[in-house]
Amino acid sequence: MPELPEVETIKLQLSHYLPLKITSVSSTPELKQNILHTSLDLKGKTLTTIKRKGKLLDFIFDDGSHLLSHLGMTGTWLIGETIKTSKHTHLTLKGPSYTLAYDDPRRFGHMYYYTAEEAEKKLAELGMDLADPEFTLDYLTHAIKRYPERALKVTLLDQKLFAGSGNYIANEICARAHILPTRKCKAIRKEEFPRILKAIKKVIGPALASGGTTFQGGYRDSSGEKGSGVQHLVVFYQKICQMCKKTPVKKIILAQRGTYFCPKCQK
Ligand SMILES: [Zn+2]
Structure with a gap:
């Protein structure tokens, strides 16, 4: 998608x-x-x-x-x-x-x-766009604290909080922030919010520069070309975690969506 x-x-x-x-x-x-x-x-x-x-x-x-x-x-x-x-x-x-x-x-x-x-x-009706220059640590912190009982990845998928995210982006943000996608929002520690913000920029920036990310032939740009952003993924659709380069990626289903994480890099 x-x-x-x-x-x-x-x-x-x-x-x-x-x-x-x-x-x-x-x-x-x-x-x-x-x-x-x-x-x-x-x-x-x-x-x-x-x-x-x-x-x-x-x-x-x-x-x-x-x-x-x-x-x-x-x-x-x-x-x-x-x-x-x-x-x-x-x-x-x-x-x-x-x-x-x-x-x-x-x-x-x-x-x-x-x-x-x-x-x-x-x-x-949409929340702030993930690439909006006004997307700040303050906004991020409030948005994550909004639903304390939710898993972090589920909140990251909420378009009313994080407009533009989707399954691969949410998976990759959790990975780059070294947080398990299943961790409850109320259990996110103060020092982890800046890490999540940094992770968002790390995921969005290179994907934009590569002209988007294509999976299974789904997405094409306006000239019918596929994006090359897939090379930047660290856990999504990966067999081995691309952060530690050795741990097999685990896949679970969370809120009906395929969810990928590295059991060693993410806590
Ligand atoms: Zn790893």
Whole structure:
């Protein structure tokens, strides 16, 4: 599933092509059935800006309207003079020179076409973005203390606290902070909060620089390429821990998600 670095990569790539005047719009019946939750009115409008909060892409048009897009498991946006469409290309927005299209084989993505006010409300449901410059130790500490009985990894997955995180990011943050993913939030010691903050930056930074992380063919960027961030992982999908380079990684299921840790490096 695309997480913060993957969605940011798509945002940056698409942004090179702006502004984009939409001269024609076409879609599949599945778009309305599964993906789009509002009515869409884009013809003649110009896409001027793309922002991101957490895993939501925020396409902003010249009339002030917003298209919010959550990529789900396999969604991506493609752009180019010509693009390779398939039966999974559910929305195609054509401009004079470039075509922007949404492709989603498993259709778990979501889209909302909103006024500025509605978009703001939807975005406010999310917690602070993990890559936000204002994401501070103070914010992190309060967010983790919010649900004392929860396991750390479960709290790290909560989009209302940590927007943009996902399963691989949460696993990797626990690993880099040397804390077991199952440790309760109330048992996080004072000196461990700065370690978690450092771990977040260590996980997000290189993943962004590598153009995102691809697992099992899921994520592609806007040119259809896979990200190379997988080389930075230390426990997620690893047989041997890449921190101590010798201990076999353990896998458990925590809150229905595959959870990986090094029993030696993480306490
Ligand atoms: Zn280890």
